[in-house]
Amino acid sequence: MHRIPLSARPIPRLALAGVLAVSALLGLVVAPASVSFADDTIGMAGAPITEAGTNGRTRFSYQMTPGQQVDDAYVVTNTGTVAQTFTVFATDAFNSEDGGYGLLDTGVTPTDAGSWVRFGGAAAPQSIPLEPGASQTVPFSVIAPADAAPGDHAAGLVVSAVSPDGQVVVDRRVGTRLYVRVPGELQPNLTISSITSSYAPSLNPLDGETTVTFTVKNAGNVALGANMVIGVKALFGIGTGDLVREELAEMLPRSTRTVSVVVPGVGQWGYLNPYVSMAPTVDPEALDPGPLTVVNRDTVLIAVPWILVILILLGLAVWLWMRFSRRRDEKNAKAWIEFTEAEARRKAAGGEELVDAGAGAGAGASAGSSAPPGAGGR
Structure with a gap:
C-alpha cells in the first residue's frame, strides 16, 4: 500500500504554536488510502486523480528532464463526520528504520523532489475546508x-488535519x-556491504538455527526492492536446512538497511556456508531502469556438533x-601359563632328584655288607 498516515499524537495546548510549525514528530508510515479514527470524528483520504477521475493509481510517478514541468491533480476527501480544514503540502521521502516509506516531519523544509511541487504556482501549503463526505481536487505542478x-527522486503529497x-x-x-x-546515467545498484552469521544448536545434532545478518545498501540512483533467498550449505556445497525466501x-x-533472517533445520556439520542471493526488483508502477544484476554474498560458520563429539x-x-x-x-594369562609351566618343570625336576638319591643310597648299603675276600678269616 502507498498511503502514508501519521498516527494521532497528543500535543499540549500550550505548544499549539509549535505544533503548527512541527506537527508530526514520528514521520509518515505506509498505510491505506483512507484513514478514519474511532476515538473522534476526524477522517481524511488522498488519492491521485486525472481529468477523467481517479484512475487506480496508488502513487505519482513521472519521468522528467531537467527544467520540465508536469501538471497533475490530487483529490482530498473528508471521510469524517464534522467539517474540517485540511492542509495539503509536499515534502521529501526517506526510508525509515523498519524499511517503510517515510516523509519528513511537518515543518521541515524539503530539499529534493518535495521542493519541486507547486500548488497554484506557489510552494506554500494549501488550506482546503471540507464538509463531511465532501471532496476537492487540488491541482499541482512538478x-x-x-x-x-539523474536517477530517482522521492517525495510525497501530505494531507494534514490539526484539531483540539x-x-x-x-x-x-x-x-x-x-x-x-x-533520465541520464541510471545506476541500479543494490549491494550487500557486510554479512555475519551465528548458530544456535539443539539437542538433535541434525537440527539447529543459523541466523544470517547482512547490510543492504542502495549504492545507485534508482529505487529498488529485491527478492531474497537465504540458505546454508555444508561441505561440498550440499544444502542443509530450509531455504528462506523473503x-x-x-x-x-543512498539508503541502507540491516536484515536478519533465521534459517531453521541446519545440522551441526562443522563447516557451514550461509549465503544470500538477491534479485533486484522495481515496483510495478515504477519506470523500468533497465537490466538488473543479481547480488550474491556468503560467509563461513563453524558449528561443532558437541553432543556427537562427546559421544x-x-x-x-x-x-x-x-x-x-x-x-x-x-x-596376565601369558604370565600365569609361564608360571604354571615353570612350576610343572620344577616339580618334575625335583621328583627326578629324589629318585636318583634313593638309588644311590641302596647301592652304598649293598657294598658295605659285602666283605672283601679273605677279610673274615682272621
Whole structure:
C-alpha cells in the first residue's frame, strides 16, 4: 500500500504554536488510502486523480528532464463526520528504520523532489475546508530544476488535519508517494556491504538455527526492492536446512538497511556456508531502469556438533579401556601359563632328584655288607 498516515499524537495546548510549525514528530508510515479514527470524528483520504477521475493509481510517478514541468491533480476527501480544514503540502521521502516509506516531519523544509511541487504556482501549503463526505481536487505542478541529477527522486503529497482533543492538539496526516525519474546515467545498484552469521544448536545434532545478518545498501540512483533467498550449505556445497525466501521492501537511493533472517533445520556439520542471493526488483508502477544484476554474498560458520563429539569421545574411551583390559588380561594369562609351566618343570625336576638319591643310597648299603675276600678269616 502507498498511503502514508501519521498516527494521532497528543500535543499540549500550550505548544499549539509549535505544533503548527512541527506537527508530526514520528514521520509518515505506509498505510491505506483512507484513514478514519474511532476515538473522534476526524477522517481524511488522498488519492491521485486525472481529468477523467481517479484512475487506480496508488502513487505519482513521472519521468522528467531537467527544467520540465508536469501538471497533475490530487483529490482530498473528508471521510469524517464534522467539517474540517485540511492542509495539503509536499515534502521529501526517506526510508525509515523498519524499511517503510517515510516523509519528513511537518515543518521541515524539503530539499529534493518535495521542493519541486507547486500548488497554484506557489510552494506554500494549501488550506482546503471540507464538509463531511465532501471532496476537492487540488491541482499541482512538478517542476524539475535545471540541475536535477539523474536517477530517482522521492517525495510525497501530505494531507494534514490539526484539531483540539481535550487538553491537547492532535495532528493527523495521510500521504501518497511521489517519484520523479530524471533520465541520464541510471545506476541500479543494490549491494550487500557486510554479512555475519551465528548458530544456535539443539539437542538433535541434525537440527539447529543459523541466523544470517547482512547490510543492504542502495549504492545507485534508482529505487529498488529485491527478492531474497537465504540458505546454508555444508561441505561440498550440499544444502542443509530450509531455504528462506523473503521480499526486501523498496529502498530509496543512498539508503541502507540491516536484515536478519533465521534459517531453521541446519545440522551441526562443522563447516557451514550461509549465503544470500538477491534479485533486484522495481515496483510495478515504477519506470523500468533497465537490466538488473543479481547480488550474491556468503560467509563461513563453524558449528561443532558437541553432543556427537562427546559421544565419539565416550565411545573412544570405552574402546581404549577395552583394548587396555584385553592386553592386560592377555599379559596376565601369558604370565600365569609361564608360571604354571615353570612350576610343572620344577616339580618334575625335583621328583627326578629324589629318585636318583634313593638309588644311590641302596647301592652304598649293598657294598658295605659285602666283605672283601679273605677279610673274615682272621
